[in-house]
Amino acid sequence: MGLNGGALLARVLAEVAPVVFTLHGGHLDSFFRACGTEGIELLDFRHEAAAVNAADGYARTTRGLGVAAVTSGPGFTNAYAGLANAYADGVPLLLVTSAPPLRETETNELQGGIDQIAAATPVTKWAHRITTPERIPDLVGLAVRHAVSGRPGPVLLELPIDVAFTPVDESRLKPAGAPAVGPAPAAAPEAVREAVDLLRSAERPAIVVGEQTLWSHVEEPLVRFAETTGIPVFATGPSWRTLPMRHPLNAQSVTSLAVLPLIGASGPDTVLLLGARMGMFTGGGPGVLVPADARLIQVDADPVEIGRMAPVDVAITGDCGRALDALLAAAEQGAWPDRSAWAEQAVGAHKVMEDLFADAPEDMDGRLHPFRAAWEALAALDPGAIVVTDGGESAAWAESALTATEPDLLFRLGYQGHLGVGQGWAIGAQRAEPERRVVQITGDGAIGFHIQELDTMVRHELPIVTIVFANDTWGMSIHGQDAVFGPGNDVITRLAPTPYEKVAEAFGAYGERVDKLADLGPAVRRALDTGRPALINVAVSNDVVHPVTTALLGDLTATDEIVIPYYQNLPRTGA
Structure with a gap:
């Protein structure tokens, strides 16, 4: 296959992207086929949002650029959540998406009808549509410089399928600026x-x-x-x-x-x-x-x-x-x-939190106290692990017990509070640091967003250990509703007691359930020792509220204000 737009994109991206996180779409086949020739690994997912989350996690771990590629239409709209999360947190990544042929716009075409550039603009530092393949080298350089300069953030390049398959005359290619920036400015x-x-x-x-x-x-x-x-x-x-x-x-x-x-x-x-x-x-x-x-x-x-x-x-x-x-x-x-x-x-x-729960009971009506569970799980890790937290109170309990271990890098939910990012983050981090152990602690609510990425971990032999704190509820949500409306008045905050360890086994990963505190540390060590993707399903109690939930709710007792949970209360005006 001669040089075309997709192959040229792979050639240029090979300078900055040893791996592209993706999910197949035929629009990008000319690019995908050229990636192997250019030495780019394609790490494919089961959902586009998780692929973008992985590019995000890879960027945070390497302190560089993450690259993802998805098809147009549903691929782009699925990926949008990952873009928004990266934009809010200031993470440098490049998302490549495709589009129907330029000449077929406004024909009710397949995977078209959406102005993807307009849609991406609010959640990117820069978004651009490539209209001729000869511009690919300088536009990729421009995209990367936008992503990594100043306050970092995501960028998007749209490559229509006709541009991707158009042959390129190399003699017409002009020298382009490097996809990198010079030294950052020094302080005055x-x-x-x-x-x-x-x-x-x-x-x-x-x-x-x-x-x-x-x-x-x-x-x-x-x-x-x-x-x-x-x-x-x-x-x-x-x-x-x-x-x-x-x-x-x-x-x-x-x-x-x-x-x-x-x-x-x-x-x-x-x-x-x-x-x-x-x-x-x-x-x-x-x-x-x-x-x-x-x-x-x-x-x-x-x-x-x-x-x-x-x-x-x-x-x-x-x-x-x-x-x-x-x-x-x-x-x-x-x-x-x-x-x-x-x-x-x-x-x-910070030891006040540890002291507050240090003497908490191990068992609460047949389930583990979440702080004690977090402490035991983290204490089982060797120094230098990458710890990914996802979920509401599950993540908060893990962060409260962090001194039980000595992580190299911590991932936690950002400004969007976007549940479900942990699977992609963990995959991106593990790909970036294959010799380091990556452990995700998540809740049974958050794991449901992208549990299918266990399949991605298995196929790509990524030995990530996922620890699910399962209390059969959306913990922060039900505790917030209890505080605002009174116990027993919760709405759509309960989950089924799903055997997540069996879901993991069905995907080909190692799975284990833990109901006793003394069994948790050994279970985590067994999972680590398998050298395979693994999931430990830990039954934790919903009867204890993390203090961060109370703090986020604000002053619920105010009588001279309109109570707005999670934000600042509004002053009452008039009688």
Whole structure:
């Protein structure tokens, strides 16, 4: 087969994409057939949304670009959920989709009738339709640069089938810009000096590391900066790599800031937001987690984010990694005050959750306490695993017990709160790190979205271990309804007691059910030791509410406001 549009796309993508996550559609056959020749692996799925989630997970793990390809019409609309999730979380990925022939638009054609570019525009940084194959090299380069520059995000290229099958005269191809960007801009020296001066003069400084640091190798300089300054480090956002889990300055999740007043401690008076966006993951409104009177230093690649919800004392626009290097260099010049007492309080706040449930019963009416189950499951992992959490309270229980293990990377639901992404994330992460163990902890609600991707794991020999916390309900939903409307008034929040371990076995994976706490750790180890995809179905109780559910619901007792669960209450006006 000679060079055509699809083959040219494969040739160009081979520079940036060793693997493409996909599901077959005949429109893209010229591209698919050329991928093998160009050395691109095609990892095919059972649902397009999961394929895009996998490209997302691959990008987060490699700190690079993820690439997915789906057919037009239903393939594109199925993939849309993955695009929206990646856009909200700022993940660089390229989605290639197809389209009917350009000359057949408005003919009620197969898999057509949708302006996919218009539909994709609100959930991408850039979306474009390729109308001639000779433009493929420069348009791919443009797409990649859009995806990875500034605040990262997804992009889309539409390749109509007639363009994909059109022969290409190589002599007409012009040199194109590389599908990469140069070094990110460095932080302004005067801003760095101001930031270090503020931190040095603070009594209770804190660092909040956000999702944007995922795209820079900040782990080593972050440890050095924290140890040089004595400042505790909190983490926030959809996924993170931060200080080693048991490092004495690792204060864990930023939600621990809400615990400080409960233990009689003051909150931070100065906060360095390192790639952390103000919003849902910092408590929603000003003063919820980050004190309203705290001085703020904000580092972000997107200047629009700086000062989004509160005034900022020092603004640093640029790459988080380069900014941290500059901050570290400045911090190493001169002594820092002793902040050991404050750091001990800040780091100890997260232990309140552990202490709260440490003595919880193992068994509650024949089912495991979810915190005890999360702790035992995570404690069975070797250091360096990639932990993927999915679901509502199931994910929250896992995050509360994270210090039971020492993960390399944590995935958690992002700004969309999009259940069901875990299967794709886990596959993308495992493909990116084949030597590392990937373990997903999910709920029986979330697993139902893409349970068929167990087939994908089996076919592609991806030894992912999935642990399902099954309580036969949509846990966060039923607990929220109980709190708002009273117990017994729940609506469409109950699930069947499905034997998920048998579903896994039917797909060819290893499956096991656990009903006793003492059996959970050994079951996880058995699953890991099989070297195969595996699912452990854990019966957990629905009789305990995770504190995050209560916190998300807000003040339900207000009488002078209109209660709006999960958001800020509205003031009542008039009589």
